[in-house]
Amino acid sequence: xxxxxxxxxxxxxxxxxIKLEPVLIGICLFSGMFLDFPGPxxxxxxxxxxxxxxxxxxxxxKRFAYVFTRDIPLLCLVGTAVWSVGWSAVPxxxxxxxxxxxxxxxxxxxxxxxxxxxxxxxxAWVLGIVAILSLLVTLAHGLGDAPAQGIFRHxxxxxRLMTLNAIISLLSILNHRKYRxxxxxGFSLSVLMLLLSQGKSALLIxxxxxxxxxxxxxxxxxxxxxxxxxxxxxxxxxxxxxxILWNLEFILVDILGxxxxxxxxxxxxxxxxDKILERPWLGYGFEGFWSSDAGYSVINSTWLAHGGxxxxxxxxxxxxxxxxxxxxxxxxxxxxxxxxxxxxxxxxTKKIEFFWMFLYLVFFSIVNLSLDPSILAEDIVWTLYVSTxxxxxxxxSRIVKNPHLLGVREQGVGxxxxxxxxxxxxxxxxxxxxxxxxxxxxxxQ
Numbered sequence: 001x002x003x004x005x006x007x008x009x010x011x012x013x014x015x016x017x018i019k020l021e022p023v024l025i026g027i028c029l030f031s032g033m034f035l036d037f038p039g040p041x042x043x044x045x046x047x048x049x050x051x052x053x054x055x056x057x058x059x060x061x062k063r064f065a066y067v068f069t070r071d072i073p074l075l076c077l078v079g080t081a082v083w084s085v086g087w088s089a090v091p092x093x094x095x096x097x098x099x100x101x102x103x104x105x106x107x108x109x110x111x112x113x114x115x116x117x118x119x120x121x122x123x124a125w126v127l128g129i130v131a132i133l134s135l136l137v138t139l140a141h142g143l144g145d146a147p148a149q150g151i152f153r154h155x156x157x158x159x160r161l162m163t164l165n166a167i168i169s170l171l172s173i174l175n176h177r178k179y180r181x182x183x184x185x186g187f188s189l190s191v192l193m194l195l196l197s198q199g200k201s202a203l204l205i206x207x208x209x210x211x212x213x214x215x216x217x218x219x220x221x222x223x224x225x226x227x228x229x230x231x232x233x234x235x236x237x238x239x240x241x242x243x244i245l246w247n248l249e250f251i252l253v254d255i256l257g258x259x260x261x262x263x264x265x266x267x268x269x270x271x272x273x274d275k276i277l278e279r280p281w282l283g284y285g286f287e288g289f290w291s292s293d294a295g296y297s298v299i300n301s302t303w304l305a306h307g308g309x310x311x312x313x314x315x316x317x318x319x320x321x322x323x324x325x326x327x328x329x330x331x332x333x334x335x336x337x338x339x340x341x342x343x344x345x346x347x348x349t350k351k352i353e354f355f356w357m358f359l360y361l362v363f364f365s366i367v368n369l370s371l372d373p374s375i376l377a378e379d380i381v382w383t384l385y386v387s388t389x390x391x392x393x394x395x396x397s398r399i400v401k402n403p404h405l406l407g408v409r410e411q412g413v414g415x416x417x418x419x420x421x422x423x424x425x426x427x428x429x430x431x432x433x434x435x436x437x438x439x440x441x442x443x444x445q
Contacts, residue, residue, distance in 0.1 A: 072392035073334035085168035107386025116353035127165035148196035159199025166190035283324035315368025320429025341396035
């Protein structure tokens with residue numbers, strides 16, 4: 001028990017800041033959602049998030065600088081977005097770019113302050129609150145044929161976050177024996193809101209994520225059995241892909257209720273791709289395409305002219321429009337490095353939180369195919385990608401330099417005496433990462 005009377009003023013400030021920090025981070029995460037709140041409240045939320053994040057980063061700026069430079073391609077991607085203002089059709093620094101920098105900094109701070117397990121729990125709390133509020137708003141408006149939006153501006157924003165919450169809840173059920181009912185409540189509520197949102201693409205992504213859950217059991221097996229299981233999984237995935245392509249029209253039209261043009265997305269993609277080839281290397285600059293003559297021509301030639309807004313409806317195409325093939329190269333490089341490092345850490349630790357990181361990277365890769373762009377976006381989906389990529393980089397580096405820092409047993413070393421000797425050796429070694437990873441956050445103890 002801490003005696004507050006014996007603490008100095010600076011110690012008191014630090015103590016209360018640590019206690020309030022998860023709440024402050026939650027507020028920042030809410031500011032990265034497309035909420036359907038009154039304008040003044042949204043403005044207050046966004047301004048407050050800037051101030052909160054500024055002081056939190058200032059508090060741990062050395063650790064922040066260390067972690068943020070662990071993923072060089074990601075750092076270069078963000079830097080290119082800022083640099084692209086020089087050739088963008090929008091003069092000055094767009095407001096959206098400032099919001100993207102805030103979302104990126106928030107993701108980096110999550111990787112600085114919380115380990116992956118704590119990030120999972122914090123996200124579960126935030127998304128659980130989102131699910132409850134969305135259910136209350138939906139019930140207040142009444143259930144009907146219209147898709148539920150919850151507290152969001154569009155049904156897709158609700159659907160993709162409920163997909164994430166459902167997966168986190170399932171992982172919690174599989175990993176914890178105590179309080180499983182909490183996980184089942186979260187899972188049931190998330191699936192209910194996902195169905196009420198009528199987000200067919202998000203539902204399909206949810207089913208794909210469910211099929212990946214057995215992979216965690218593969219990771220726990222002996223490496224030879226892992227190889228066989230991975231080969232079988234790859235073969236099954238190949239067969240499933242052939243079946244899907246062979247029955248594409250039936251899946252799109254009869255099951256998902258879409259046409260072969262993907263509800264008007266295909267004409268947009270065709271025109272957008274032609275515009276990308278006109279400026280392939282550096283693109284039109286961040287937020288520069290849809291304000292240019294080329295962007296207006298795409299809008300006027302598609303259904304976007306009837307009340308829509310400039311949006312490629314694909315994260316990869318939107319990134320190519322903004323930063324060209326350079327942006328695509330940097331992002332794909334960052335994604336593959338993050339996947340490689342996450343799989344490497346997962347194969348060594350076997351821990352559920354690193355499996356969640358793997359699932360999230362897969363989710364992020366898929367969600368940018370046809371839903372709203374989430375690469376270099378101001379929303380929570382981009383924030384979580386940044387935190388996942390940086391956490392993977394830090395932990396992979398930590399394991400490579402000294403695997404025993406995570407309590408990992410080496411291959412072929414199983415004796416009790418050897419493990420005891422390893423622990424004695426580790427006591428005298430200094431961690432290769434900031435001490436923010438040495439002690440868990442008080443909220444989660």
